[in-house]
Amino acid sequence: MTKPRLVVIGGGLGGHKIAHALQSAMETVLIDPKSFWEIPMAMPRQLVRPAELDSIVAFQRFLPKVRHIQARAVAVTPELVRVDGGEDVRFDYLVVATGANYRSALVKPLEGDAASRIEYYRSLNAQVTAAGRILIVGAGPIGVEIAGELSEEFPEKIVTLMEREGRLLPHASEKLSSWAAEALAKRGVNLVVGDELLSPVAPGSDVDTAGGEAVTGAGRRIAYDLALWCLGARSDATFLAQNFPDAVNDRGEVIVNACLQAAGAQNVFALGDATNFPAKGGVPLHGQVKVMQRNLLEIARVGPAARLLPFKPPPALDLAVISLGRNAGVMKLPFGEFRAGWMARAFKSRDMLVGHLRKDIGV
Ligand SMILES: Cc1cc2nc3c(=O)[nH]c(=O)nc-3n(C[C@H](O)[C@H](O)[C@H](O)COP(=O)(O)OP(=O)(O)OC[C@H]3O[C@@H](n4cnc5c(N)ncnc54)[C@H](O)[C@@H]3O)c2cc1C
Numbered sequence: 451m452t453k454p455r456l457v458v459i460g461g462g463l464g465g466h467k468i469a470h471a472l473q474s475a476m477e478t479v480l481i482d483p484k485s486f487w488e489i490p491m492a493m494p495r496q497l498v499r500p501a502e503l504d505s506i507v508a509f510q511r512f513l514p515k516v517r518h519i520q521a522r523a524v525a526v527t528p529e530l531v532r533v534d535g536g537e538d539v540r541f542d543y544l545v546v547a548t549g550a551n552y553r554s555a556l557v558k559p560l561e562g563d564a565a566s567r568i569e570y571y572r573s574l575n576a577q578v579t580a581a582g583r584i585l586i587v588g589a590g591p592i593g594v595e596i597a598g599e600l601s602e603e604f605p606e607k608i609v610t611l612m613e614r615e616g617r618l619l620p621h622a623s624e625k626l627s628s629w630a631a632e633a634l635a636k637r638g639v640n641l642v643v644g645d646e647l648l649s650p651v652a653p654g655s656d657v658d659t660a661g662g663e664a665v666t667g668a669g670r671r672i673a674y675d676l677a678l679w680c681l682g683a684r685s686d687a688t689f690l691a692q693n694f695p696d697a698v699n700d701r702g703e704v705i706v707n708a709c710l711q712a713a714g715a716q717n718v719f720a721l722g723d724a725t726n727f728p729a730k731g732g733v734p735l736h737g738q739v740k741v742m743q744r745n746l747l748e749i750a751r752v753g754p755a756a757r758l759l760p761f762k763p764p765p766a767l768d769l770a771v772i773s774l775g776r777n778a779g780v781m782k783l784p785f786g787e788f789r790a791g792w793m794a795r796a797f798k799s800r801d802m803l804v805g806h807l808r809k810d811i812g813v
Pocket of ligand 1: 459460461462463464465481482483484490491492493494521522523524547548549550557558559560592689721722723724730731732733735771
């Protein structure tokens with residue numbers, strides 16, 4: 451009996467797990483312009499210690515039965531995915547796991563192979579090491595974690611963390627935000643909140659290694675040798691829109707039902723940051739992956755009549771562990787909010803979840 455063909459677009463935090471779990475049960479194809487999966491949580495540590503964490507894993511190491519097409523999906527019809535090299539890839543079932551787009555290759559790699567990504571970190575680390583004054587624009591979790599790593603590893607550097615909203619971590623509770631601000635200020639990080647960067651304009655890469663002077667709305671002038679923009683991202687699943695106009699909203703997100711099927715397309719599934727599910731990030735994604743793995747395995751077993759289970763969001767979705775270097779952090783856990791260093795280390799800061807996430811795929 452021929453196996454149904456599953457095409458997964460995007461091999462990030464969600465997509466790599468779907469391809470890994472389904473590779474024996476279905477003929478599985480993964481489309482991603484990179485040839486590796488990178489554990490995103492490790493990026494802030496990679497910036498200061500590029501060789502310490504093994505967070506970059508080539509797809510071929512854990513997806514031996516998967517055909518990887520190193521390209522970007524540009525259009526989807528009811529049976530085919532078209533990629534930017536022009537190839538049309540037929541599918542019986544499709545998973546859209548394209549996440550959210552950041553402009554910055556630092557925050558999220560856009561293409562290439564594992565060796566070039568490791569080289570990217572080495573080279574950026576050399577520039578970070580040489581820079582005396584570093585400006586971070588955006589104090590969401592990523593900007594705050596980078597400030598934590600830089601201030602711990604290089605206490606002599608002048609690090610400035612800038613946020614347009616009135617506080618760090620604007621989407622976290624006030625308690626977590628004030629704890630993070632206190633910890634960073636104690637290490638000498640200059641915190642500029644409620645002020646907007648007027649110039650320079652972010653370069654296309656969101657990493658400025660040329661240096662210059664930043665000017666803010668409140669008239670501050672901040673000289674820097676290196677600046678990193680850590681701004682928000684948005685989904686971009688518009689490649690679905692031409693043939694599935696009801697499946698994509700005006701934010702570029704895939705509209706999914708409880709079984710994670712795209713609106714109007716029963717054999718097209720989506721998960722993670724690419725969807726219109728309001729909570730984004732690793733916590734909701736974990737539950738979505740489990741449900742989708744189970745549903746696709748059931749389809750592989752009994753065919754299209756398989757009874758699909760719905761994704762039931764866990765009660766607390768705003769859980770977060772924000773690391774501030776290897777021995778500190780602030781966190782919201784199911785049983786309360788904490789800032790004990792040993793807890794941050796145990797939950798994340800020691801290896802930024804690399805061991806835990808690699809174990810899931812047996813590497
Ligand atoms: C630096 C960083 C740190 C983070 N830290 C945390 C954390 O500590 N805790 C937490 O919960 N969340 C964290 N997040 C958020 C978390 O990583 C995301 O919520 C998660 O990765 C979303 O998973 P995903 O599978 O939906 O998309 P992603 O992991 O973003 O994967 C998307 C994949 O799709 C590919 N792709 C995109 N467009 C196309 C296309 N057109 N064709 C083919 N392939 C395409 C990309 O190359 C990528 O491999 C962090 C994110 C970043 C960037």
